[in-house]
Amino acid sequence: MGTAPTTRDEVPADVIGLSDLVVTTESSDPVVILRGVSLTVRAGELVGLVGESGSGKSTVALAIADLLPEGVVRASGSVRVNGEALDALPAKRRGALLGRKVALVLQDPSASLNPVRRIGPQMIEVLRFHFGVSRAEALRLAADRLREVGIDDPGRVLASYPDMLSGGMKQRVVIAMGLLAGPEVVIADEPTTALDVRVQASVLDLLVRLNSEKDVAILLVSHNIVAVGEYCDRVIVMYAGTIVESLAAADLMASARHPYTRALIGSVPSLETPTQAELPTIPGSPPDPGDVLAGCPFEPRCPLARARCATELPRRIALDESHTVACWAVEEELAQHPVRLEPSC
Ligand SMILES: Nc1ncnc2c1ncn2[C@@H]1O[C@H](COP(=O)(O)OP(=O)(O)O)[C@@H](O)[C@H]1O
Ligand code: SF4
Ligand SMILES: [Mg+2]
Incomplete structure (x- = not known):
């Protein structure tokens, strides 16, 4: 990761902090989308957020950027950016803080670009608006x-309309646009999914380079746990609107304990998987957001499920200072050993 070396006592500050975030639809009978999510991204850190489709990853990204869609609201919990709670700020200051500190890169770069304007005027808007920079300097x-x-050839790209550029070029433009304000963190939500497979690795490499060379923290959202494990410092695994495990990427393959994390790792084809082989999947499907869950949301699909899993939500425990997991089977296995509760995120 890009963080400058620190002494033992110097822990990099959190640029993003979510505490017990609950996000629901706004209705008399709300659907719960995030069920109490706590996580941190520290300065200069490269963190991967993974899980199957529907697990709530994009909702986390949008909640941080204060861009939850119409009809979806933060019901409780808090979002902190650079140590400031978004709730405590008036709308204008909240917008200014997010505009300067957080860059959001979405799956489809076209969604972030106005098709009827040239790239140049779109790119410089943030500098003119937030920083009052002259047009020529911008x-x-x-x-x-x-x-x-x-x-x-930036001159040609600045003079182009978005549709004149390839998907990979457009995503680079969106990332460059996000960098203009000098952000502390780039949140990249499946930034390569919509791109040609040949340019996917180059966009991921670019994010890693920005992290290491410019010390920008990255929250990389992906459904590919193996790719995230290769690119990131730390991996956070989500399932059904909850965080089920968080650990150092270097420990992912050997030390992941949650049955869902293990199943995700097992469902990614390896280089040895014959191309004609049926791709492995995790049996069953995630719960609907409308389901009322008393116990562990993974229980219907879990090979290790036991009686209490259907009725009691597992708490998140710390296995060591960088590894947390929420699973009764793991906790029971550790019952003979002391476990530190209420971990950091
Ligand atoms: N605007 C919305 N209204 C109702 N449900 C939503 C809305 N947005 C997302 N959801 C639901 O919330 C869950 C999580 O969605 P999302 O955050 O997009 O997951 P992911 O990015 O992991 O695929 C999904 O089941 C989705 O259907
Ligand atoms: S809490 Fe129970 S159902 Fe959930 S992952 Fe652990 S063993 Fe499986
Ligand atoms: Mg998503």
């Missing part, structure tokens, strides 16, 4: 950022 800075993301 264009110079935009060209610099485009070069940083590997675009050799």
Whole structure:
């Protein structure tokens, strides 16, 4: 990761902090989308957020950026950006904080670009609006950022309309645009899913390079746990709107304990998997967001489920200072050993 070396006592500050975040639909009978999510992203850290489709990853990303869709609300819990609770800020200051500190990169770069405007005017808007930079200076800075993301001919790109660029180029433009305000963190929500497979690795490599060279923290949202394990410092696993495990990426393959994490790892085809072989999947499907869950949400699909799993939600325990897990089977296995509760995220 890109964090400068610290002494034993110096822990990098949190740039993102979610505490017990509950997000629901806004109705008389609300659907619970996030069921109490706590996580942190520290300065300069590269964190992967993984889980199957529907587990709540995008909702986490949008909640941090204060961009929850119409009809979806934060019911309780808090979001902190650079140590400031979003709730405590008036709308204008909240917008300014997020505009400066957080860059959001979405799956489909076209969604972040206005198709009827050239790239140049779109890119420089943030500098003109948040920083009062002159047009000429803003264009110079935009060209610099485009070069940083590997675009050799920024003049041509600044003069182009989005549809004149490939998907990979558009995603680079969106990332460059996000970098203009000098953010502390880039939240990249499945940034390569919509791209040609040949350019996917180069966009991921770019994010890793930004992290290591510019010390920008990255929250990389993905459904591919193996790729995230390779690129990130830390992996957070979500299931049905909850965090089930969080651990150092280096420990993922050997030390992941949650049955869902293990199943996710097992469902990713390896290089040895014959191309004609049927891809492994996790049997069953995740609960619907409308389901009322008394116990562990993974219980109907879990090979290790026991009686209490159907009725009691497992608590998140710390196995060591960088590894947390929420699972009764793991907890029972550890019953003979002291376990530190109420971990950091
Ligand atoms: N606007 C919405 N209204 C109702 N349910 C929603 C809305 N947005 C997302 N959801 C539900 O919340 C769950 C989590 O969605 P999402 O955060 O997009 O998951 P992921 O990004 O992991 O695929 C899904 O089951 C989805 O159907
Ligand atoms: S709490 Fe129970 S059902 Fe849930 S993952 Fe652990 S063993 Fe399986
Ligand atoms: Mg998503």
